[in-house]
Amino acid sequence: MEARLAASEEVNQQNAAKRTAMEARLAASEKVNRQNAANLAQLSSVEMRLNLSESRVEQLADKNEAQLSGVEMRANLSESRLEQLAKKNEAKLAQLSSVEMRLNQSVSRVEQLARENADQPKVAFSAYHLGAGYIGPYSSLTTLVYQRVFSNIGNAYNQSTGFFHAASRGVYFFTFTAATYGSPQSMNIYMYKNNQQLIRNYGQNNHGGFEYMSNAVVVELELGDTVDLRLQGHSSYRLYDSSHNHNTFSGFLLYPL
Template identity: 40%
Template sequence: MRGSVVLLLLVWGLCGSEALQEGSRLESSEPQSKILTEAAEDLPEDNAKQTDIWAEVRMLQDMLVEVRNMEVGLKEVEGLKAELIANKMHMEQLEMRLRQSEVKTTELEEESAALQARLSSSEGELVISRSRIDQLEKQTAGAPKVAFYASLTNSGHVGPFNTEITLKYSNVWTNIGNAYHAATGFFTAPVRGVYYFQFTLCIDQEGFMGVYMYKNNQRILFNWGYTNENGYLKCLTNAAALELQAGDEIHLRLPSGHSVYDDGNRYTTYIGYLLFPL
């Protein structure tokens, strides 16, 4: 009978321990270990066998406590494991971002190297251009500056005449170097070089308009036009680049039977300038 009581107390203690592990709250206000201890004390201790049983009961209680501690430790280990997994994922993300940053840094370094190469090339070209400009400045430093611009007249029609005449562009607006002579209509080259000349002719009545260009006494160009309308301007323009020696003369002549028109609006004009000396 006593053995049965002890066995029942042991089973009840184990059940109580399992209930505590699952989180069930006991209605009893005293711990099971205390109840078991008091129950054991109420039993008569008449032999060594009963003492061994209670020792085993206490040992089982100690084992249950250790099991609970192990379960708590396992939960902590699981928590640490989850934290380690999260940290590992975070580290992998950081490593990915680091690799992306390294790729971007490499691209920026390559772009910087390319820009540096272009800058070096541009600096070299700038030095060459500056040298060429210096050479041109030295070449043109002592060269004369020659340019003129003039219009024919303010009085309207000039011609037609029965003979060829020299056109004297009397309204001189620019004459740098004084190479153009309004009184004669002649341009005289001050230095050997290449010169540019351009003229424009207009007419506002029925008939022919035209002009000859002479280099010294040699005719080198002829332009002409015709209109059968009165009161409407018709114009033509031409130009020439000529190599001249110092003292060579250029002038324009109106052919016989031709006429031109000009007034304050400067329809019929004549320009020339030195491109570069030789």
């Protein structure tokens, strides 16, 4: 009996030990299950966050792709605009080059004309009669001497003789104004080239005040040709002058030949 009781107690002890071991294993298993559950919950949270991140990444990718597409479109438009501007600038440069060429030609022509003009003789004069009162009458056809000059470029007009001397072959312009005063008075003026009459002008004063007449010619002259004004010789033909210079004789070279 004692042996069997001892064996029974030993069995009970073994069973208690086994139960304790089982309880320990169960506790460990429950702990692992709780840890796994926590890990699963954490894993689920991470997975959810990962899914949200992936969704956000996709949204950002779509947004970036849309922005990139917009930037690319703007870049294409900019390139197209640049090409248009480049073509327009090329056209303007070509036009500017043409204008510059024409300007250079004009400058060259102006310089050429300036050189030609510098080589051409410069002749111009304007003379007036000296003194106050009547000029004439003369007994014969007499050259009028205009003793003072407003200008005498080229010194072609002789103030002592009243003759203009052509310094070169060319086309010349001459004009005069004559005046008389009082009634009855008459004027009979001739313009001569050398000893050849060019024009004759007659005027009569019947009103007692100033009477004027004028005329002009364009004439071709050779080197050394002369031009002068002459008053017809007659007792009734005379001019009148004063400090206002009513009587003038002028001329200039239009162009050489």
